[in-house]
Every structure is written in C-alpha cells, then in structure tokens.
Amino acid sequence: MGFRSILSKPFAAYIARQTARWAKAPGKYQDKILREIVAKAQGTAFGKDHDFQNIHSYEDFKARVPVRDYEGLKSYVDRVVEGEENVLWPGKPAYFAKTSGTTSGTKYIPITKESIPNHMNSARNALLSYVHETGNGKFLDGKLIFLSGAPTLEQKAGINTGRLSGIVNHHVPGYLRTNQMPSYDTNCIEDWEEKVDAIVEETVDQDMTLISGIPPWVQMYFDRLKAKTGKPIKDIFPNFEMFVYGGVNFEPYRAKLFETIGKQIPSIETYPASEGFIAYQDSQTEPGLLLLADSGIFFEFIPADEYFDENPTRLKIDQVELGVNYALVLNSNAGLWGYSIGDTVKFINKDPYRLLVTGRIKHFISAFGEHVIGEEVEQAMKATCAKFPETELVEFTVAPEVTPAEGLPLHEWYVEFAAKPKDLEAFEKELDLQLRERNTYYDDLISGAILRPLKIVELNKNAFIDYMKSIGKLGGQNKVPRLSNDRKIADAMQSLKV
Known part of the structure; x- marks a missing residue:
C-alpha cells in the first residue's frame, strides 16, 4: 500500500465528519452562505444596483434579485471582461472559464479566489467519500x-x-x-x-x-x-x-x-460546471448525488413547469419536495446572482439531500404540447435496452418531425448502435411504449392519432464523433444534447444515416 492511500484514510474520515455536519442541517448552512455573499458584495456595482444593503432575508433577496441566464447577466460580465473592478464581486476574478453558449456565443464565467476551493475541494472530497465508505x-x-x-x-x-x-x-x-x-x-x-x-x-x-x-x-x-x-x-x-x-x-x-x-x-459520478461544483456521489450504496450545501453557493430551485412563467416560485433547499423537477439557480462567491444554469434536477432523498440531474430546461420536445424531457427519453431507452440485452448503444438524440413527407408527425430517434437489437422493429415499438408510460401527454397524442409512434433512424459508425467534429466540439467537456425541439441536429445527421 502506497503513502497516498495510507494518508487518505484519516483525511477521508475528517472530511466525512465535516460533510455529515452540514449535510444534516443544509438549510442552516445555506442561509449562512446567502448572508455572507450578500454582505461581501454590497459595495459592488451589482450589489448597489440591487440594494444589497437592505437584504436581511431570503424574501428580501428574491424581491431584489431576478432570475437571469447568462444573456440576462451579460451586461455585467461584459464590464468585467473589459477590465472593470468590483462589478459582480469585489476586485477582479482570478479566472474566466470560457464556454460555448447557444445564444450568447462565447461565455465568460467568472471564477474568483474565493470560489476556487469549491471546484478543487469538491472533486477531492468525492474521492475521499469513496475512500471513507469502502476503506479502499x-x-x-x-x-x-x-x-x-x-x-x-x-x-x-x-x-x-x-x-x-x-x-x-x-x-x-x-x-x-x-x-x-x-x-x-x-x-x-x-x-x-x-x-x-x-x-x-x-x-x-x-x-x-x-x-x-x-x-x-x-x-x-x-x-x-x-x-x-x-x-x-x-x-x-x-x-x-x-x-x-x-x-x-x-x-x-x-x-x-x-x-x-x-x-x-467502481465509479463515482460528479456534477461539476463552469459556474460551480454542485454535487457528487457520496455513497456506493445509495442513489443520487449529494448537494454541496456548504461550498460557497446558495442554491435556489424553480419548479420546472413554472420556469417560463412571469413570476415563478423560487425555493431554497429546505422548501423543495421529493420527485419534482426543478430548474437550478445559483448565487455564489464567484459573483453569480440569480443565475439559471439551465439544468433541471430532482431530489430523491432529504436525509441527506440527494438529487438526480434530469436534463436541461431548454432541451425538451414540445412541438405538440407533449413536453418530453431528457430524463424521460433516457429512462425509456434504458428500460428498452434491458429488454433487448444484446443491444449496445454508442449515442442517441431525439428530434420532432413536424412535416414528414407522408403520414402523421412523429419523434425521430437518431441512434448509433455498437450492437444492434436482433429485432429493430420490436425494439422500436418497445421504446415507444416505454416513453408513453413516462409521459402521459405523449401517450395522449399517440392515442388520439395526433402523432404516430416514434421512428429510429440508424446512424453510421462514428456518426456522433463526425457530427461533433463538424461543429468544432469534439472531445473535452462537450456533450451531444439528448433531445431538441427543433431539427438543427437532426438535419445535420441526414448525411450520417445508415
């Protein structure tokens, strides 16, 4: 046994004790973070514009700080990018994390001296949680x-x-x-x-x-x-x-x-983002990811079905319910305020608060009001593959076909198989059934002959690699969206069909 593994065990035990402390009272630690970051940012341009000096409660905060995505916060970020100090957080950021935005072009996400430990310590603690639980x-x-x-x-x-x-x-x-x-x-x-x-x-x-x-x-x-x-x-x-x-x-x-x-x-799932490290798998025996309630981020949650309303409900950690899809909003010591990260999550445990990442708030199919989300297509595909165990997937994405050359509209599933199901037609029918079981609106549209059952479009080997290469996003942290409400990806896949 090497020195790293020997030294990791007492350190892992120490981190486990710290984690247990805040995981048992996440609401208290979240309230403390909100107070601290608001106080620290009072003298910034954003703090002055949003009357931080008169924020004394979460209700005060919600009344003054609207929920925004990157586009909504961009005017402030642009000032930081141009070299202005004390805009979103005191001084200047230590770094900008550069990412690709769909509407904003390149996004510059600030990372401050205070927020670096969130990224580094969270990754470390994910490994140490495993060491503590398993002894390995x-x-x-x-x-x-x-x-x-x-x-x-x-x-x-x-x-x-x-x-x-x-x-x-x-x-x-x-x-x-x-x-x-x-x-x-x-x-x-x-x-x-x-x-x-x-x-x-x-x-x-x-x-x-x-x-x-x-x-x-x-x-x-x-x-x-x-x-x-x-x-x-x-x-x-x-x-x-x-x-x-x-x-x-x-x-x-x-x-x-x-x-x-x-x-x-063994595997460990993590939930990092440029905006902050949000959660990690803290147990090999319990499902879900532990929300990091004491790491410089104050989290808010908006019920996903209210997200596009004019005044959606905003909740803090001790107000969420199990089994509800929430859009995730961050406020952090990186200088992000009311920042909608674009992800949806669902809590499956409150002791401690563990969640599943269920999709992207803007990645859905609702061409006919069905509002199919990422979690549903992934679960449907997983359940179908379990019934056809010879099947191996490489990747897939789903898009609506509103005006097919013939017949009713439908959902098209663009799939690259490593090993095909023996009976593709039966696989297709089972997949449609699994999706209908998970989304009643989709089921109603099929039953009412508004849509016809889904169709699988087989893709060539390396189709998704070729697609990602064609848009300059091969490798690294880039991901293929599971589903889209338009035909942009689907149209690009036409030349990659079997």
Missing part, C-alpha cells in the same frame, strides 16, 4: 488520468482565461501531480483525435488506476487502446479500479464501456 484508497497510488480540454490559458483584461478543466489542471495538488497523466505537452494538444492518440501512446504501458472524463470521450480513448493492443482494458491496465465521470447520464454508455473494460469497476 489503493487507486490513489497508481497513475491517474483526467481526459479534459487543454490547460492553456489566454489573457482577457489581465485575467487568465480558458476551459474550466484547463484552469483546474493548474490547481491539481502537488501530491497528485507526480502520478497525473497525460503530460502537460500532450494535454495542450487542441485537436481532440490527435490528442487521444498521443494519450494512448503515453499511457498504454502505464499502471493506470483512476480514469476520469465524460463517458463518450473515455469510450473513444478505450476503443483506441483496444485497437492498438487487441486487448480489453482490464488486461492493459490490470490495476484500473476507479472510473470518475460527470456531465452526462452514464446509463446509455454503461454496458458498452464495461464491456470494453472487460469487467465491472
């Missing part, structure tokens, strides 16, 4: 790899700017740097396919014990390792025993990924 820290002694974007940073008004994963790379603690892969030079390669090939060359003969990344890009890495060696991953990396992932629902990728590995291995 052996994976910390081998080589660790984080498949991510390049760590290169540029300057924007004197502020270091880059992808979140690149920023985080500069804060990896020294005790992990000696066993971190890939090398800095390889990590800086911008072309994703070239980078993956270089990572394969660097890691194929290493003792990899922890691998982290978004599942489709980890799968790409594994496929290239397997192509190079002709071996399953368990034989290439016999001590590989921890997979850390986040950003997408793992279930559609699970079967193929573990088949490529050649065995089941």
Whole structure:
C-alpha cells in the first residue's frame, strides 16, 4: 500500500465528519452562505444596483434579485471582461472559464479566489467519500488520468482565461501531480483525435488506476487502446479500479464501456460546471448525488413547469419536495446572482439531500404540447435496452418531425448502435411504449392519432464523433444534447444515416 492511500484514510474520515455536519442541517448552512455573499458584495456595482444593503432575508433577496441566464447577466460580465473592478464581486476574478453558449456565443464565467476551493475541494472530497465508505484508497497510488480540454490559458483584461478543466489542471495538488497523466505537452494538444492518440501512446504501458472524463470521450480513448493492443482494458491496465465521470447520464454508455473494460469497476459520478461544483456521489450504496450545501453557493430551485412563467416560485433547499423537477439557480462567491444554469434536477432523498440531474430546461420536445424531457427519453431507452440485452448503444438524440413527407408527425430517434437489437422493429415499438408510460401527454397524442409512434433512424459508425467534429466540439467537456425541439441536429445527421 502506497503513502497516498495510507494518508487518505484519516483525511477521508475528517472530511466525512465535516460533510455529515452540514449535510444534516443544509438549510442552516445555506442561509449562512446567502448572508455572507450578500454582505461581501454590497459595495459592488451589482450589489448597489440591487440594494444589497437592505437584504436581511431570503424574501428580501428574491424581491431584489431576478432570475437571469447568462444573456440576462451579460451586461455585467461584459464590464468585467473589459477590465472593470468590483462589478459582480469585489476586485477582479482570478479566472474566466470560457464556454460555448447557444445564444450568447462565447461565455465568460467568472471564477474568483474565493470560489476556487469549491471546484478543487469538491472533486477531492468525492474521492475521499469513496475512500471513507469502502476503506479502499489503493487507486490513489497508481497513475491517474483526467481526459479534459487543454490547460492553456489566454489573457482577457489581465485575467487568465480558458476551459474550466484547463484552469483546474493548474490547481491539481502537488501530491497528485507526480502520478497525473497525460503530460502537460500532450494535454495542450487542441485537436481532440490527435490528442487521444498521443494519450494512448503515453499511457498504454502505464499502471493506470483512476480514469476520469465524460463517458463518450473515455469510450473513444478505450476503443483506441483496444485497437492498438487487441486487448480489453482490464488486461492493459490490470490495476484500473476507479472510473470518475460527470456531465452526462452514464446509463446509455454503461454496458458498452464495461464491456470494453472487460469487467465491472467502481465509479463515482460528479456534477461539476463552469459556474460551480454542485454535487457528487457520496455513497456506493445509495442513489443520487449529494448537494454541496456548504461550498460557497446558495442554491435556489424553480419548479420546472413554472420556469417560463412571469413570476415563478423560487425555493431554497429546505422548501423543495421529493420527485419534482426543478430548474437550478445559483448565487455564489464567484459573483453569480440569480443565475439559471439551465439544468433541471430532482431530489430523491432529504436525509441527506440527494438529487438526480434530469436534463436541461431548454432541451425538451414540445412541438405538440407533449413536453418530453431528457430524463424521460433516457429512462425509456434504458428500460428498452434491458429488454433487448444484446443491444449496445454508442449515442442517441431525439428530434420532432413536424412535416414528414407522408403520414402523421412523429419523434425521430437518431441512434448509433455498437450492437444492434436482433429485432429493430420490436425494439422500436418497445421504446415507444416505454416513453408513453413516462409521459402521459405523449401517450395522449399517440392515442388520439395526433402523432404516430416514434421512428429510429440508424446512424453510421462514428456518426456522433463526425457530427461533433463538424461543429468544432469534439472531445473535452462537450456533450451531444439528448433531445431538441427543433431539427438543427437532426438535419445535420441526414448525411450520417445508415
């Protein structure tokens, strides 16, 4: 047993005690965070514009601070990008996390000196929760790899700017740097396919014990390792025993990924975003992700079906209910206020508060009022695959077809299979049935002959890789939307059909 795994156990016990303290009283810690961040930002331009000095309660806060997405906060962010100080948070940010926006073009998300621990400590604590629960820290002694974007940073008004994963790379603690892969030079390669090939060359003969990344890009890495060696991953990396992932629902990728590995291995799900690290899987036996109630972020929750109302209900953590889809809103020591991150979550436990990420508030299909959401299509696909166990998925996305060449409108499911179901027509019927069971509006539209049952459109091998490459979003933290209310992705897939 190496020194890292030995030292991790007492530290993990310490973190577990701290976590238990705030997890038992999240409302108290959330109220404290709100008071602290409002007080700290009183003298900023945003604080003055929104009368922070007269905020003494959550009700006062809601009355003064509206919910906004990036576009709504952009006028303030632009002032920070231009070099102005004391706009959203005292002084200047330490970094800008640069991301792609659908309506705003490039987004610049501030990361402050105060908010950096949220990103770094949360990732660390996710691993330590596992060590404390299982007693196993052996994976910390081998080589660790984080498949991510390049760590290169540029300057924007004197502020270091880059992808979140690149920023985080500069804060990896020294005790992990000696066993971190890939090398800095390889990590800086911008072309994703070239980078993956270089990572394969660097890691194929290493003792990899922890691998982290978004599942489709980890799968790409594994496929290239397997192509190079002709071996399953368990034989290439016999001590590989921890997979850390986040950003997408793992279930559609699970079967193929573990088949490529050649065995089941423990995994930890995380919920990081440029705007803040929100939750992580704190237990291998209990479902859901623990909401981080004491990490510099005050969370608000809007019932998803009210989100587009003029005055939607806004709730804090101790006001939410189980089983309800909520749009997630952040207020943080990074200087984000009433910031709608765009995700929807659902709580499945209140002791402690654990949640599931259910989709994106703007990623839905409601061409006919059905309002099908990401959670429903993913659950329908998972249940269908369970009934056709020979099936292996690579990726899928769903779009409406409002004006087909013939027949009634329908939902089209663009699917890349690694292994096809033996009876595709039966698979298609079962998938439609599973979706109808999960969405009564969709069921009514099918029953009422407004829509016809869904259709699967088979895609060529590497279709989604080719699509992501065509839009300049291959690899890193980029993800394919599970569903869209328009035909933009579907139209791009037409040339990739079988």
